[in-house]
Amino acid sequence: MTSISQRSSGGRTVRLVALVAVALLMSYPLLWLVASSFKPEQLIFSEPGLIPSSFTWANYADGWTRVGIPFGAFMLNSAVICILSIVGNLFSCSLAAYAFARLQFPFSKIAFGLMLVTLMLPFHVTVLPQYIVFQNLGMVNTILPLVLPKFFAVDAFFIFLLVQFIRGVPRDLDQAAEMDGCNKYQIFFYIIFPICRPALVLVAIFTFLWTWNDFFSQLIYLSQVERYTAPLALNLFIDATSGESAWGMLFAMSVVTLLPLFILFVIFQKQIAEGIATTGLKG
């Protein structure tokens, strides 16, 4: 009895040490980024350790205003795009998923297959035609190209995720709602949509993550500095031509940009794990 529990607690320690070691290894670049943001510029590349020998807030204070516009404005731009993308994805993807999972319509199987194929289509294939379309629509240099598509269920991955989730919801619920007088839209809004909450939390979080961290499409479509998002603004700190990049401030503002993601994960840790665990399983 004791020997078993001792052995298992010994095993537990070994596992714990291994996990912590791997976690440290994986997060080292991140820790280095955070540490460097508190170092004076000249120490960043000369002093290798994580613990700064002299500590300064200057990178944060200077970095915030360096571009001429407070860095908060870029964060706000990012946030607006994120929120609109999340709202768009939540409604459009869940509606599309409901249609695929529950409604019978001509060519629904083929449409579902086509949608899955778009999962495999590389982003780079569509970016040019898309750009031309938005240019013809006069939407370039606005946030519309980044946000508008989200309202038309373009994220096939989320649709697939939600289809799997809805398929796990017993059909009796739809039929009970039908007996209770709901039409298809009411069944969706009153029954299916709220029941999908764990999957929707996942959709919202990943939409936020991918939109917040997006650089390429924001770079293509936004050209006015006032409309820049946080990642685009960070790019301004690297001056490729003069070679005089403000690394300290770049790191400081990078940390600021990462903060919302960090807070999000801390708050929603449980829901994220739950969402991943229940998605696709029987509801």
Add this chain to the structure above:
Amino acid sequence: MSAIGLKDVRKSYGSVEVISSIDLDIEQGEFVVFVGPSGCGKSTLLRMIAGLEGIDGGTLSIDGVVANDIAPARRGIAMVFQSYALYPHMSVYENLAFSLRIAHVDKAEIDRRVRNAAAMLQLEPYLSRRPRALSGGQRQRVAIGRAIVREAKVFLFDEPLSNLDAALRVATRIEIAKLKERLPDTTMIYVTHDQVEAMTLADRIVVLNGGNVEQVGRPVELYESPANLFVAGFIGSPAMNFLPCRLEHQGERTLVQIDGAEQTAIAFGSGGRSGAEAGTLGVRPESLHIAEAGAALITGMVELVEHLGEVTILYVAAGLGQPVLAKLSKTQDFAKGDRVSLSAASTDLYAFDASGDALPRLG
């Protein structure tokens, strides 16, 4: 004018006919039970009445109006699902109120009806709970409550007790019987594969088999005069014993002969049949008793004895493949291996022709 009328109603899934030409009239306020083995189409028929399944042929009328194409919610019908189908994200109160909210009933009226139903079903302490936090029996009551709140003219129940344990099943069965008494004008259609539920609840039983109606009648009628072998075997527990026999039709009368039986020349009405054919003699386990000398219907060896207290059930091997069951009220001492002779009053015997239809009794 009947509350629910089915005329030549049919349903197929692809090429498989699940419901084949059903005719049935259900009166207002009646408690009708559809009973039959699993897969016989009970749920399908119920769901066709509810409007959740389309009707491929024939007409369904509700209060005399053809209802084939009326939307489920407009039929004045409420349904209690086998799985209860409670909305998991809503409280009990919201579950009960949902249909009324959709119908834009005003708040005070919703509240009155919900509280009324909750009182009727002793659900008041649980109104703010989610279904997840309820026991099986409580969920069941919420499911019934949803039907009550709608004040529907017709309640449909699809095997409502099948997810409950044995003790709760009996209690809930009694609750449903009481509910019917409190709502005398509400028509109820109840689906079950359990003939005990059917016998105890029904005003009228509809025995279904393979998408056909085998017989419709009051519980006692089905028990006392089953129309055919299927109904005879389905109603009653333990099931009726069947013995192969020869039928000799002689004018108005038919004589039944059983190989090796001393009790001979049992007569039934021929019902216009003629000639001779192989048939089946049926006798219920509870009708059998120990035979007097020279009058045995069945003789055989006791295979198994079940003492149930007030009754003893004998399994008698009589060379028929299947043992013959006898339910004896006297707790006489029997042991495995005993030879017993059994007989029954001729009024307790049933005869079925080669196609399985019951022969009429004489007199």
